[in-house]
Amino acid sequence: MDAYQYVEDKQLVIFELDNVLFPEKDYLLQVYYLFAQFIEYTEQKNAQPIIGFMQAEYENNGTEGLFEKTAKQFGIDEKYKYNFDLLHLNARLPLKLLLYKNILEFMQELVVNRKQIFIVTAGNPEQQLNKIKQTEWNGLEQYLTVYFTEELGQSKAEIFQNILNNNNLSPDQALVVGANNFDEQQSKLINLPYIVSLEIYK
Template sequence: MLKYHDFPTDKKVFIFELDEVIYPKRDYLLQIYYLFANFLEFTETFPPQADLVSFLKQHLEQDGEELIFEHAADTFHFDLKYKEHFERLFVNAVLPVKLLMKEGIRELLSAIVADGKQICILTKGNPLMQLNKIKHIEWGVLASKLKVYFVDELQFRKLEPLDYIADELQIAKNEFVYIDG
């Protein structure tokens, strides 16, 4: 577990990846799978939501995210036309339950802010999906203290993300710490 006192005291900015650092990515994925399974059962009456969620959860744990939709469609014989809806959920779903931070992260972020330091999120992946995750995390008072950057967006603009953040915040690169998990 990360503790504030484990970091050098001279750092002005703490930059965190989102997935697996701030919160467990699995928590987001399972809620998306649950929403998709509910949608599919409501639309087609088959497969039963619980069976599809169980399959998706097991696939995630054993084989990861890759080809999860295709394997589910093959196993449960549902139409591939639902893939667009499945993918759309990742960027605009309203989650039934807030995402909780990993153990000790809220305390770490609070200690950083209490010491007058800046916290940033620098996250990889589809910016719309990452923003949706950020919206569903239970930040509390920390929400107003965050500055968020998207790796994919910065790289698309041919910018090196950490250099960009240092320039924007007007700090030297040795004045921040990047926690990437």
């Protein structure tokens, strides 16, 4: 099924960032790698077991308490929590973040057909901007308009509505592409059409 059929009658498309444009884990696993390398350098603890532990813990249980679990496992001083958190915000990644292939093709098709592209992203604005700066956009970056919900202090629904108002559009002239129930709920609050990003991969 051609994903473009979702937007033939739309004027703009709004995306979330994590797990919509690229896998969030591609960022986090590189942060964990850099942290383990930092610990190896400062504390002379072998990085490889730390990397393996963090990756397994993340994949099995998510990010909650990951530093504390790792610190306990390897005897890492609590003071390094600061470095761990800071890396999440400003890590210089060894590898660029790559868009999902089908999303890249979809966005390129949007540009060719003069559809506007917006990113409305939740989470720490500094961290989200760091991800954006280190993504391989393949030239798409000049066509993106980005909003950070935490920076604006507004809900996604409010930002969606402002985007519509600023472009003199009705909800049925736009589409939201998200990856979770929250994005869907926020879209429904103002009657915006919504699809899960996985639909574009079919």
